[in-house]
Amino acid sequence: MYDIIGDIHGCYEELTLIIKKLGYQWENGIPLHSSERKLIFLGDLTDRGPNSLEVIDLVYHLVHAGAAFYTPGNHCNKLYRYFLGNRVQIKHGLETTDAEFKRLSPKKKREIRHKFMKLYENAPLYLTLDDGKLIVAHAGIPEKYIGQYNDTVKSFVLYGDITGEKHRDGTPIRLDWAKNYHGKQIIVYGHTPVKKVRIINNTYNIDTGVVFGGKLSALRYPEREIVDVPSTLPLVEEKFKSF
Numbered sequence: 001m002y003d004i005i006g007d008i009h010g011c012y013e014e015l016t017l018i019i020k021k022l023g024y025q026w027e028n029g030i031p032l033h034s035s036e037r038k039l040i041f042l043g044d045l046t047d048r049g050p051n052s053l054e055v056i057d058l059v060y061h062l063v064h065a066g067a068a069f070y071t072p073g074n075h076c077n078k079l080y081r082y083f084l085g086n087r088v089q090i091k092h093g094l095e096t097t098d099a100e101f102k103r104l105s106p107k108k109k110r111e112i113r114h115k116f117m118k119l120y121e122n123a124p125l126y127l128t129l130d131d132g133k134l135i136v137a138h139a140g141i142p143e144k145y146i147g148q149y150n151d152t153v154k155s156f157v158l159y160g161d162i163t164g165e166k167h168r169d170g171t172p173i174r175l176d177w178a179k180n181y182h183g184k185q186i187i188v189y190g191h192t193p194v195k196k197v198r199i200i201n202n203t204y205n206i207d208t209g210v211v212f213g214g215k216l217s218a219l220r221y222p223e224r225e226i227v228d229v230p231s232t233l234p235l236v237e238e239k240f241k242s243f
Contacts, residue, residue, distance in 0.1 A: 009211035010049025043073025043138035047093030060115040073138035139191035143183035178203040212239040
């Protein structure tokens, strides 16, 4: 049994609230559930929100302790390249994480960099659970790619069904892959903020835009029950996608 939490984007306060609302009790720094449920994080832990480094620290701790699963998103991929020392653009959200990181002492910088890089390097591109009945992939995955891990699949899982074209604000144009999904596996994903969890064709988009003033949402599996907490941040209406 799992509780899958959508894109957190540095919203640490809302993360701790939803973990509590899901029925977990903290014991020695680990949230445990009486029914032995496990938390799942589907990527985009950081950027845009106020406490990205706290989110990294918590998720690393939980995954390292075997109390949670994690699979990366596009912002995770970019942060990993940033920590590698690659030339990346400090924008589209990374500027907030960069600012947090630069305020740390050299020792703390080494610690958080090590934790995130280890978390990322040990993470599967997407999660296959419950004997293949449940797939958790950051931006989704079409049925034909399930079981594959090549560069084409990686691009889709991290960035969605992109066309190469961009909107006026510089964000990529993404096609609605879920509309054409007809597989038996349940696909849980995020990446594209929506006002409420979008359920279509056995897929669940649980990114409800907490960092844009929406909600932080979770899907309880196998119950398929949605649990959410409101954002503490102001609403940015134009960031939400309507289909």
